[in-house]
Amino acid sequence: MSRFRRLLRWAIGLCLVGALVGAVILGFLYYSISSKLPSIQSLRDVQLQEPMYVYANDGKLIGMFGETRRYPVDISQVPKNVQHAFVAAEDSNFYEHGGIDPTGISRAVWQTLTKDGRVAGGSTITQQVARQFFLSNEYSYTRKLAEMMLAMRIEGMLSKDQILELYLNKSFFGNRAYGIAAAAEFYYGKSLQELTLGETATLVSSLKFPSSGNPISNPVRNHQRSVYVIERMREDKYITQADADQAKAEEPHAAPHERPIDVYAPYIAEMVRQEMVAKFGGDVLDKGYHVTTTIDPLLQPAADKAVREGLATYDHRHGWRGAEKHFDVTADADAESLAGHLSGIVSEGGLDPVIVASTSGESATVITRNASQIVLNASASKWTGRTPGKLLERGDLVRIGAERKDAGSDKTPAGDAKPEYVYTLDQLPQAQSALVSLDANNGAIRALVGGFSFAANKFNRATQARRQPGSSFKPFLYSAAFEKGFNPLSIVLDAPVVFRDRRGHVWRPGNDDGKFAGPMRLREALVKSKNLVSVRLLDAIGVDFARKYISQFGFDEAELPPNLSMSLGSASLTPISVARGYAVLANGGSLVTPWLIDEVKDRDGKVVFKENPATACRACGRHGANAQAPSQVVDGFNFGPAQDQQPAKAEPLATSKPDPAVDQQPAPGTNVAPRAIDERTSYQIVSMMRDVVRRGTGTAANVLGREDTAGKTGSTNDHRDAWFSGFAGPYVTTVWVGKDNFRSLGYREYGGKAALPIWIDYMRVALKDKPITPNDPPEGMVEVSKNGATEWIKVEDLDRMQGDDTLQDENATDEAAFDIF
Numbered sequence: 001m002s003r004f005r006r007l008l009r010w011a012i013g014l015c016l017v018g019a020l021v022g023a024v025i026l027g028f029l030y031y032s033i034s035s036k037l038p039s040i041q042s043l044r045d046v047q048l049q050e051p052m053y054v055y056a057n058d059g060k061l062i063g064m065f066g067e068t069r070r071y072p073v074d075i076s077q078v079p080k081n082v083q084h085a086f087v088a089a090e091d092s093n094f095y096e097h098g099g100i101d102p103t104g105i106s107r108a109v110w111q112t113l114t115k116d117g118r119v120a121g122g123s124t125i126t127q128q129v130a131r132q133f134f135l136s137n138e139y140s141y142t143r144k145l146a147e148m149m150l151a152m153r154i155e156g157m158l159s160k161d162q163i164l165e166l167y168l169n170k171s172f173f174g175n176r177a178y179g180i181a182a183a184a185e186f187y188y189g190k191s192l193q194e195l196t197l198g199e200t201a202t203l204v205s206s207l208k209f210p211s212s213g214n215p216i217s218n219p220v221r222n223h224q225r226s227v228y229v230i231e232r233m234r235e236d237k238y239i240t241q242a243d244a245d246q247a248k249a250e251e252p253h254a255a256p257h258e259r260p261i262d263v264y265a266p267y268i269a270e271m272v273r274q275e276m277v278a279k280f281g282g283d284v285l286d287k288g289y290h291v292t293t294t295i296d297p298l299l300q301p302a303a304d305k306a307v308r309e310g311l312a313t314y315d316h317r318h319g320w321r322g323a324e325k326h327f328d329v330t331a332d333a334d335a336e337s338l339a340g341h342l343s344g345i346v347s348e349g350g351l352d353p354v355i356v357a358s359t360s361g362e363s364a365t366v367i368t369r370n371a372s373q374i375v376l377n378a379s380a381s382k383w384t385g386r387t388p389g390k391l392l393e394r395g396d397l398v399r400i401g402a403e404r405k406d407a408g409s410d411k412t413p414a415g416d417a418k419p420e421y422v423y424t425l426d427q428l429p430q431a432q433s434a435l436v437s438l439d440a441n442n443g444a445i446r447a448l449v450g451g452f453s454f455a456a457n458k459f460n461r462a463t464q465a466r467r468q469p470g471s472s473f474k475p476f477l478y479s480a481a482f483e484k485g486f487n488p489l490s491i492v493l494d495a496p497v498v499f500r501d502r503r504g505h506v507w508r509p510g511n512d513d514g515k516f517a518g519p520m521r522l523r524e525a526l527v528k529s530k531n532l533v534s535v536r537l538l539d540a541i542g543v544d545f546a547r548k549y550i551s552q553f554g555f556d557e558a559e560l561p562p563n564l565s566m567s568l569g570s571a572s573l574t575p576i577s578v579a580r581g582y583a584v585l586a587n588g589g590s591l592v593t594p595w596l597i598d599e600v601k602d603r604d605g606k607v608v609f610k611e612n613p614a615t616a617c618r619a620c621g622r623h624g625a626n627a628q629a630p631s632q633v634v635d636g637f638n639f640g641p642a643q644d645q646q647p648a649k650a651e652p653l654a655t656s657k658p659d660p661a662v663d664q665q666p667a668p669g670t671n672v673a674p675r676a677i678d679e680r681t682s683y684q685i686v687s688m689m690r691d692v693v694r695r696g697t698g699t700a701a702n703v704l705g706r707e708d709t710a711g712k713t714g715s716t717n718d719h720r721d722a723w724f725s726g727f728a729g730p731y732v733t734t735v736w737v738g739k740d741n742f743r744s745l746g747y748r749e750y751g752g753k754a755a756l757p758i759w760i761d762y763m764r765v766a767l768k769d770k771p772i773t774p775n776d777p778p779e780g781m782v783e784v785s786k787n788g789a790t791e792w793i794k795v796e797d798l799d800r801m802q803g804d805d806t807l808q809d810e811n812a813t814d815e816a817a818f819d820i821f
Contacts (some may be wrong), residue, residue: 040275043166044132047180051068052065052073052273052291054290055290055299056449059292061259061262063261072169072611073165085200086126086167087164089205089233091124091660094124094164099151099153118320118521126151128169130154135147147607150261168180173186174214178395185259186255187202187257197239197243201226202223205222216256222252265304268448270460288599291599295445296447299437299447302766305761311606315429323393323397326395326396328395329341334695337359338372339367339368339371344396349452352369353397353749356365356394356395356398363375374389380400388425393426399425410610428734431745433755435447435449435462435575435733435736440616441730444594444596445596447766462576465574467718468571468721469723471534472578472713473569473571473573475688477537479682480550481541485797485800486522489791490521490522493518494516494518494520495518497535499564512715512750513532516804520533523691535568544562551774553584553676588616588682589616591677593613595613598610599611617670656783680778689726698713701726705816708774709728709763715750719745719748719749719750721745722753724755728763781797
């Protein structure tokens, strides 16, 4: 055998051995890797991370929550040009290969042998899908082999369109935008169908370096790659040369575009977020839930506006306080450098921060965050009584409000003309406010505002702030007294009184005006908000009884003070709990629970939660329990009923009859709210609270021109808190005004002055076209005329009324003393 043949034989043998060894090694690698590969079956039903959406009751968007921006789209909704752009740039043979592109692999191997450092991986779109869903971004040969194996399996299970759909929805485009639809919206504020070819190319170009090469972070680098994308589309004949030239000529114009919010209600959105996390767990924000709330899209903006304007009006009454802050700026500082001082200072309640650049005569020039100039003329600070030129100096940080000149009209700027604004010099209010508006019949929250600005302070004063309600608490106390046998005709003394405990501590409550009216009917006492009558009334019925009874309005008995100060509203209550209590009065005596989330749907539109709220029913469990009370004598005067005395000398005029419409039983399946108080008590209190509006401390509400408006003002010591709670039509609304630091609101800042105007402005919108709510005496009442006054009282109270409730005038102004044990 020749030497050549021996060498050839050895060569062939070595090749066979090498091939065998290589096959063994490859087989070992295949089985070792494939045995660890995850199942790809999950790709048949992918659950991509998607934000949680919060809507008003008509479907308008209130807010979105989640770490990612993603709006999954079906491949049929993706225009062909968009599909072709990704295929041309990322995987030109996508529709031909079976998951692995030999050409791409060969190119990657060649670059590995000829170049130093990291080189292109030659991954197909299918391989990228495998990596995105199942693998890490580790740069290794084993990861690459795993990627290729998974890609081939995916190609055997899914169609090309399904694979491309997964790729387009999963890919990251920078700025928390995941998926092509979210990227189109964020960078251009457009839907996929509205994208131009040039815009599409910039989005494709973001995939290489989504954080450092997107069209916002690095427009130059992004544009360079977008030209490459356009050329690849032309080479693959997806577009013509003319199309390519036009796309390349587009100027870069990407900018952040957040999804527009239809109804501004940040406090509501945060309440929903917290409740959803409590109901469904911490990952609820990434599952694409759609949450419909009870919020009315017309009432919520009205509430927000009423609070802002009400606080501004209050603040303006107390004058200009000067610049919010002052910066020492150099004489040569230009607009850009001046604007730099505004970095990190947020707009609050529609008031934008600006820095004063110069003053001239009566006017001042200010610089905004984007370094633009605004001239404030004399009218901009008219409310201060001085001109901007006199109030400000260079370097001052102040606030301005802006209102469009065409606001309230149907006129809109023609063509590309920008709207014109009227600017006002303003300041951040020192006070805060909360507003809660409920549907009185089922507790649905229709509007809620937790403060002047959510951006500055996320503390929700409507649900979290515990403040003293003052005299707005009195309707609950009067209700408790009526359960004990008192009625609007009962006469109680309004005169000085002093209480002493065993330790010698003395308490001398008084009226706000320092005056005393002597004996007076309870109706008049509530209308005039007489504190001393309330104190005597609570002392008569007993603190323990009152606390238990008032807790039926939805309050925790533990939060009600166990002493006579409760009569003056010394309990610390949240505005929403006060509104809930007033709803009991407004709906005829049923306890409803405030609720916000009406319905929750998953990403597929399946309803996973539907609220069935407890609804008031006037005919259900009517009258409740009416305790027979013994006679109550305080300071020598009879306070109430006595079972063992003769009937009152009163003439019944008429007896109430049940209203057939009201007495209708609820439909089957209705969740009936539990009865809290006798509906006859509710009728009496509502009647008296309507008088509070007609001729008492709430007369300003008469401007609404409705006979069903009822409410009660509330103020606390040193004017720390101002309240107005009331109802009309279907709504019960509570407004609180105060300072977070519990300091005084100022001289004579009562509830009727600080809180009631906000209530009126909101209810003016809320009650538009709403029918008048009647307040007819329910069954079991009799109309009685006594001592020149006529009232509807409970039938059993007629039998217990005394013959003569007139008090002795000579004792009307004496100071009585009581021992508290």
